[in-house]
Amino acid sequence: MSALAMLSLAATSSAQQGTLPAAPSASAAQQAPAVSQVPATSPQPAAAPAAPSDSAATPAERESKSLKSAAAELRELSPWSMFMSADVVVKAVMIGLAFASLVTWTIFIAKMIELAVAQRKVRRALAKISDARSLAEAQFALGSKGSVLSSLLAAAMREARLSAGISSDAGIKERAASSFSEIVRAEARRIRLGMGVLATIGATSPFVGLFGTVWGIMNSFIGISKSQTTNLAVVAPGIAEALLATAIGLVAAIPAVIIYNHFARVTKGYMELVSRASGAAGRLLSRDLDRTHVSSHGGSHARAAAE
DSSP: OHHHHHHHHHHHHHHHHHHTTHHHHHHHHHHHHHHHHTTTSOOOOOOOOOOOOTTTSOHHHHHHHHHHHHHHHHHTOOHHHHHHTSOHHHHHHHHHHHHHHHHHHHHHHHHHHHHHHHHHHHHHHHHHSTTOOSHHHHHHHHTTOOOHHHHHHHHHHHHHHHTTTOOOHHHHHHHHHHHHHHHHHHHHHHHTTTHHHHHHHHHHHHHHHHHHHHHHHHHHHHHHHHHTOOOHHHHHHHHHHHHHHHHHHHHHHHHHHHHHHHHHHHHHHHHHHHHHHHHHHHHHHHHHHHHHHHHHHHHHHHHHHHO
16 A cells, blocks of 8 residues: 555656646747737837926016016117107106207297397497487488387487477486386397296206106006016116106206306397497487587577677
């Protein structure tokens, strides 16, 4: 019995050893086609990462984009573009200041021509009556040319005619001097016409420009609060538009002040010429009065000698 048991154990062990090498070969046969099929398939390219959307962008990326756009706008800044992109109130201030500057230069050209013509007329008139001996002779020398000296001579002759028969020469001269003063004051008002506008423009233009600047900077700060950034490249266009108003205000004010001071000097010189003309008319009137008294005294003496 023991011998039969040992023979059966040996047979089963030899059968197991015969079957063990076949199992790996079968598994290798199953894996070989799988390995051989892997190189046959071409590798697929990796999918590109999706671009981040604006909502998913980080604050740094958003700020960089805003800086790039602001830099692009800064490259295109010019006075005209700043004016076009300014606020309505700032635009109104700029237009008003530009109009004031135009008025300043218009008054400058007009007053230069007017003062030059008036000075030339008075000088020529004074030269013509320098050798005149009476009011009538001086008026004949001037002719019908309208000038302030012609008005002074006409006033002197009118007063002499109205005061005929009055023996008081002092009263005649006083009334004539009063008429001369009225003519001189009227001429001063006429020649200073427009200088008040220059003074107003020179005094108020800087403050008007400053108002436009304050308004523009206020709008810039409002834009800063909305954009939630304090970078200079973002807020620079609005501040530049605001400062443009102050620049235009200075452009309007500085020439106005210079032109006003120039005309004040020129007008003073012209009024000195008018005073000279008034004195010349007064001297001619005094000569006529003295000549009248001499002739009247000579006639009375002749009548007394004849009697």
